[in-house]
Amino acid sequence: MRRLPLFFIALLFAAPSAQADIEKIAIPGEKGMSFYWWPKLPSIAGWHQDKDASFHLSVNALASDNSTFSNSETVMYAKAIFKPRDPEIKSLEMLIARDKKDFLANVPGVEIREVKSLVTADGKQFKSFLFIPKGSGNWERVTYGEEGEFFLIFTVSSRSKSGYDATEITYEKLIGLYKE
Secondary structure, eight states: TTTTHHHHHHHHGGGGGBBBBBEEEEETTTTTEEEEEEEEOOOTEEEEOOOHHHHHHHHHHHEEETTTTTTTSEEEEEEEEEEEGGGTOOOOHHHHHHHHHHHHHHTTTEEEEEEEEEEEEESEEEEEEEEEEESSEEEEEEEEEEEEEEEEEEEEEEEEEEHHHHHHHHHHHHHHHHHO
16 A cells, blocks of 8 residues: 555656646636646846736747837747647647648748757757748747657747847847756
8 A cells, every 4th residue: 555655756756857847827717727838938138028918828928128029029939839738749840840831821922941950958959940021021030849748939020130130149048048
């Protein structure tokens, strides 16, 4: 009989190693619980979390100081996808392919180019893609990773190329400081 509790204690110690550093929030509402999961992001000088946008969009939304997510020229955000909630996606490559397909369908003429991978603080390489608009549209860089039971998506999005260029190093730093 004593072995059973020891087994559960061992599971408790083993389980955290398979999880990314995910902020998990549950908020009761009229229709039941609303769950929000997103990567915990390091503090970056000149940027802050826009909590209202984070909850509204279900992402960890960052805006430059003295602006909000909705009125900032350039924003950054991170999303965590719990794999069991998206069972048709079996791999990171499938997730990337789906995102590219959806983006091409919704933003005609966009050019998608793979760029250098980014490395997290714990040494994991995340694939990165640049989304270049033809004409008007947002300049975006999207970086994909996988940790434990989660797919992770980090994005910098700007209404202008100059805004994107001014933020690219900060975005790379954000991912470089992220760790499981």
